[in-house]
Amino acid sequence: MKFIAFNVRQDEQPYFENWSRQNQIEVKLVADALTAASLKQVDGYDGVLALQTGSYPAAMFEHFKRCGVKVFAIRNVGTDNIDLAAAKANGVLVTNVPAYSPNAIAEFSVTQLMQLVRNTTIFRQKIAEQDFRWAPHVGKELRSLTVGVIGTGRIGRAAIDIYRGFGAKVIAYDLYPNPQLQAEGIYVDSYDELFAQADVITLHMPATATDRHLIGEKAFAKMKAGVYLINTARGTLIDTKALLAALKSGKVAGAALDTYENESALFNHDLRGQKIKDPLFKELMQQQNVLITPHIAFYTTTAVENMVLISLNSAKSVCEKGTADTVVKIR
Known part of the structure; x- marks a missing residue:
């Protein structure tokens, strides 16, 4: 059994190397992305590990089948850029890392919002210009805001806990509500209801074809004036052109975009x-x-370690047992 990993960064290398030694399994590390030009490098390996970024060669899974690759293990959650139908047709299992560190993403989203509501970027620019005046950039307190959380999976729930700690009112929307949160009465019935009530909208949902540009011109029209928008989920959820218009009009007071x-x-x-x-x-x-x-x-260091180790253990499980807890279900 041996694996090859692509898109390997320096911060990931120690975790790959330690796992390889402990499990006595060869893992070849490649810094470059997996492309049509580098596809031949997978020949002779049982599993391929990669990051869920960019695009992959169209005939990748056909090549995997021909050379005996059993598993394609990504070190992320999302599979929106992977041809899962082709994987299934060619008998290659795809695994992901469902939760490498929900807290890392939730904490970051709140950190970015805090910078927006307290105008820290504006004040850094003013100080660089030796302008030490306060007005007119008065801040806001989270406890005075209603935070609308879209997506209440692991990351969304971690964000909810943090916002509640600040004393904010939290509402949420999810196509598949969490029973515990539902019992607490946190959910609204529609996107439109959340848009109308929220001072802050934070996205923690996966991306699908039907959700492309969920946040667009029509959605902005339904939001409060001066709303803040946080996106640490997927870039395709927001129509950038519409966002720019909303920012310029003042409809959106600030946006934090990690995607x-x-x-x-x-x-x-x-x-x-x-x-x-x-x-x-x-x-x-x-x-x-x-x-x-x-x-x-x-x-974060916690997330990076989990992403590497969970993907490696998933690939090992597929090769040894024919399955893993992290196998992506393909309809």
């Missing part, structure tokens, strides 16, 4: 000295009330 709908060409790349070719992203970066981070809400 962006066209992020694959930008995030986790060193583009210093290069011109950004994406006009929407360039415009986002120019907004004083927008915080952009390159998909790093998950990025």
